[in-house]
Amino acid sequence: MAAWSERRLIEKIRQASKSQDVGLLKSIGDDCCEVVARNSFLISTDSLIDGIHFDRSFHPPKLLGRKTIAVNVSDIAAMGGNPRFVLLALCLPVDLEWDWISSWLDGVLEILDEFKCALIGGDTVKAKELAMTVTVLGEPLESGAIYRNTAGEGDTVWVSGPLGSAGIGLKILTHKKQYPDDTRFDLFEVLIGAHLDPKPQVALGLKLAESGLVTAMQDISDGIATDLAHICKASEVSAHIQADCLPFLPELPPAAALLNIDVEGLLLRSGEDYQLVFTVRRGEEAGFAKRFPGVVQIGKIHSGEGVFLQREDGTAEEITFQGYEH
Ligand SMILES: Nc1ncnc2c1ncn2[C@@H]1O[C@H](COP(=O)(O)OP(=O)(O)O)[C@@H](O)[C@H]1O
Ligand SMILES: Cc1ncc(C[n+]2csc(CCOP(=O)(O)OP(=O)(O)O)c2C)c(N)n1
Numbered sequence: 001m002a003a004w005s006e007r008r009l010i011e012k013i014r015q016a017s018k019s020q021d022v023g024l025l026k027s028i029g030d031d032c033c034e035v036v037a038r039n040s041f042l043i044s045t046d047s048l049i050d051g052i053h054f055d056r057s058f059h060p061p062k063l064l065g066r067k068t069i070a071v072n073v074s075d076i077a078a079m080g081g082n083p084r085f086v087l088l089a090l091c092l093p094v095d096l097e098w099d100w101i102s103s104w105l106d107g108v109l110e111i112l113d114e115f116k117c118a119l120i121g122g123d124t125v126k127a128k129e130l131a132m133t134v135t136v137l138g139e140p141l142e143s144g145a146i147y148r149n150t151a152g153e154g155d156t157v158w159v160s161g162p163l164g165s166a167g168i169g170l171k172i173l174t175h176k177k178q179y180p181d182d183t184r185f186d187l188f189e190v191l192i193g194a195h196l197d198p199k200p201q202v203a204l205g206l207k208l209a210e211s212g213l214v215t216a217m218q219d220i221s222d223g224i225a226t227d228l229a230h231i232c233k234a235s236e237v238s239a240h241i242q243a244d245c246l247p248f249l250p251e252l253p254p255a256a257a258l259l260n261i262d263v264e265g266l267l268l269r270s271g272e273d274y275q276l277v278f279t280v281r282r283g284e285e286a287g288f289a290k291r292f293p294g295v296v297q298i299g300k301i302h303s304g305e306g307v308f309l310q311r312e313d314g315t316a317e318e319i320t321f322q323g324y325e326h
């Protein structure tokens, strides 16, 4: 199978990236790109490394291309912004097949198109290991971005959708790698999809920011135990969440039972769901779930520090920063 070549790859990127964006003065092909700043930009960068962030043996390249952009766009969603421009830095082993990187790029371009986001530059180098770094620029609403450090006592804590799906999805894929003939997991495509092709909550993030009722927000990449702890630490408050309020898909418990994995641990600690966790200003929680279908109230902000889980049986546990660790 043919290996990739730098000139061919950059030509494919250049051809595919002819953006009509009026804010784009200079795109791919010069020392820098040049964009017009209307107000301010939200700017974030994140890397995906072979063997750490993905397993090429089961991650289809096109879906990995989508995920590479999705996890970065999710950081813009978490600030209540709109992703506009992306830079792509690629470290590629010399023997990487052209078909693989070409499909990966097709996934990148597909999701960028879905978010009306333009690829405006990057870098391509030969390297020992496969790694991709994405930088994304987004625009906040005129009313401003939503930060992590502005949750207040009496605010309620919410999540945008089911937790633990991506975590169990990864466990299923890892199991199927070892036992390819185990057909018991064929019913759990939705969980596998949550790992392979996560959906960043851009539209919801914008609506939440627009509502003026959300005091702090963050995306869930490392699990709520860690990501809610970021909000608490930055805001100098504590959060008390209810175990029986944590939302999950109906497919999760039977899949977890087959693999003998604890459901609560998946919901709190597995990460990569790219849902939003956010706080709603005190006294504004009534009617909030009706206004934003799918969002779920899971707890409340108090004084003090840390994140605490309360169970139905009356037991409580501190879970501060107990999410995914590299
Ligand atoms: N190598 C680095 N140099 C400078 N800033 C960094 C570096 N690594 C992380 N940061 C900053 O630390 C903060 C937390 O990073 P991270 O945990 O990766 O956030 P996220 O979960 O949103 O990707 C961010 O503001 C990020 O820009
Ligand atoms: C092969 C493989 N092993 C483990 C994981 C699980 N995993 C890798 S990174 C990660 C958390 C998110 O990554 P990070 O780089 O911390 O994102 P950030 O918080 O910077 O957005 C998880 C749950 C995976 N996706 N693939």
Ligand SMILES: [Mg+2]
Pocket (backbone or CB within 6 Å): 045, 046, 047
């Ligand atoms: Mg990061």
